[in-house]
Amino acid sequence: MFRPTIRERRARTPALQRATAAAAALCLCVACGFEPGPAPLEFSLSGATQSALEDAPAVRDQIARELTTLFGTPSQPAYAPHPAWDAAGVDLNQPDASAGAPYPGLAAAAETYRRECLHCHGVEGGGDGPSAFGLTPAPRDVRLGIFKYTALKDQSRPRRADILHTLEQGIAGTSMPNFQRLAPAVRESLADYVRYLAIRGEVESALVLTWREEEELSPEAVGEALTFVWSRWAKAPSKLVVYEGEVPAASKERIARGDALFHDPLKGNCASCHGTSGAGDGPAAWKIGVDGQREPAYSDAWGRPIRPRDLREGLFHGGSRPIDIYRRIYAGIPGGPMPALGETMKDGEPLLSSEEMWCLVHYVRSLSLREGP
Ligand code: HEC
Ligand code: HEC
Structure with a gap:
């Protein structure tokens, strides 16, 4: 059937008629105060959830609904009331703002995140924003709850102070910028929003796991998943690696002893991964792949190949202070x-x-600190 193209239709519409229609549209906009703005965002389920529940669309829908009930949406982010918050004596929707200035709140933080972070870290914090393409290392997918650069032991969830440290310092040698240009209270709210995205992501995977084990998702099981996820975050402050006293000086003797420990397979055993010269090329770092080519021996928690750092470059992602x-x-x-x-x-x-x-520590630092002319 013949369909006129837009150009043909426009050519047939009398000019006066077109002008009247345009004026009417303009009046309508002015009358309702319409301002074009970005469309509201929605959270999607992660790729892992989607493929795990490929054959169970009803469960997928249920998990999406549960998550919206527990966490709201990117435009209206809020933790729903839950016994875990009462037990911990915290109001995660209004955490204490230590920065003095008025605390912006989670919804305002979500807007700042949308402007400053989303293009790398993605709507859900999956590290899959449009600017993430091709970045090495990739922006962190916070939905696993794993953070690399904290001051904590036991692979702990981070404290707010750890995330704040990342926002203040950025991550040297990567595309993660510092955000010193934002007010401290705004950075605090962003750290809280990162925690919110992480907890939301962890609850999502916990719900998938619960369903797999129990083949249903009762309201109790949903509550337990959230309590479990939060219990790991609640422990963070007790996991600080503390060192009391002065940092021992970087004497020649200490550097020489560090050198020996670095290469001793029964002590530091660092050279097995980082290589004899610290270049990141130790024997444990590589394996021979199926095609006979050398490839990284390890993958990280996100399923990407990972290599030991070349310590001679002196780019310490977690900070270069001793x-x-x-x-x-x-x-x-x-x-x-x-x-x-x-x-x-x-x-x-x-x-x-x-x-x-x-x-x-002093030996590792000496690999990149060039002294003298
Ligand atoms: C240009 C891309 C980019 C932007 C913009 C960006 N990040 Fe990142 N971010 C990264 C990369 C890359 C990493 C991972 C670096 C690594 O693995 O060493 C990262 C890591 C992180 C981490 C993980 C730190 C850890 O201990 O594991 C947090 C938290 C974080 N970013 C928060 C933010 C927040 C909040 C914003 C916005 C205020 C933001 N980022 C903006 C690229 C970006
Ligand atoms: C099993 C392999 C392995 C061993 C053994 C190992 N490392 Fe590493 N190391 C790594 C990997 C992988 C990275 C990079 C991690 C990343 O980018 O997430 C790394 C990173 C580092 C960094 C960079 C930290 C930063 O802030 O960026 C330092 C410093 C370091 N290692 C020191 C050591 C020392 C000292 C030892 C021995 C006590 C050691 N490593 C033993 C695998 C290893």
Whole structure:
């Protein structure tokens, strides 16, 4: 059947008629105060949930509904009342603002996130915003609740202070910028919004798991999933890696001892991954793939290949102060193979003493700190 193209239709519409229609449309806009703005955002289920529940559309819908009830939407983010919050004595919708200035609140934080973070970290915090394409390392997918650069042991969930530290400092050597240009209270609200996205994502996977185990999702099971997820966040403040006292000086002796520990397979064993010269090319870091080519031996928690850092570059993602590197050696880097040595025991004794870890810190720093002309 013949359909006129738009151009043909426009050509046939008398000019006066077109002008009247345009004027009418304009009046309508002015009358209702219409201002064109971005469409409201919605949360989607993660790719992992979608594929896990490929054959169970009704469960997918139920999980999406439960999540909206518990967490609201990106335009109206809010934690629903829940016994876990009462037990912890916290109001996550109005956390204390230590920055002094008025606390913006979760909805305002969501708007700031939309402007500043979404293009990298995605609507749900999945690290899949439009600007994330091709970035290495990829923006963090916070939905697993795994954060790499905290001051905490036991692969703990982060404290607000840890996320704030990332926002203040950015992550050196990656595309993650610092946000010092935003007011401290705004950064606090953003840290709370990141936690909100992480908890929401973790509850989503907990619900999928519960359904798989129990083949139904009762209201009690939904409540328990949230209580379980929150219990891990609630523990964070007790997990701080503390070092009392002065940082031991970077003497020649300590650097030499650090060098020995770094290469000793029975002590630091760092060279197995980081290589003899610290270039990230140790034998444990690589394997031979099916096609006979060398490829990274490890994958991270997000399923991407991961390589030990080239320590000669001096780009420390978690900070380059001695205490930052001490914490990395003590607590490892969650989500990847870098081990936590602070509490590793051997024959009933700590594998490394605190003094030995400081020697390693100074040795690692010496690999990139070039002294003299
Ligand atoms: C240009 C892209 C980009 C933008 C914009 C961006 N990030 Fe990131 N972000 C990253 C990358 C890349 C990483 C991962 C770096 C790594 O693995 O070392 C990251 C990591 C993080 C982490 C994880 C830190 C950890 O300990 O694991 C948090 C939290 C974070 N970003 C929050 C934010 C917030 C909040 C905003 C907005 C205020 C934001 N980011 C904006 C790219 C970005
Ligand atoms: C099993 C392999 C493995 C071993 C053993 C290992 N590392 Fe690592 N290390 C890694 C990986 C992988 C990374 C990069 C992690 C990332 O980017 O998420 C890393 C990163 C680091 C970083 C960078 C931290 C930052 O803030 O960016 C330092 C420093 C480091 N390792 C020191 C050490 C020291 C010292 C030892 C020995 C006590 C050691 N590593 C043992 C795998 C290992």
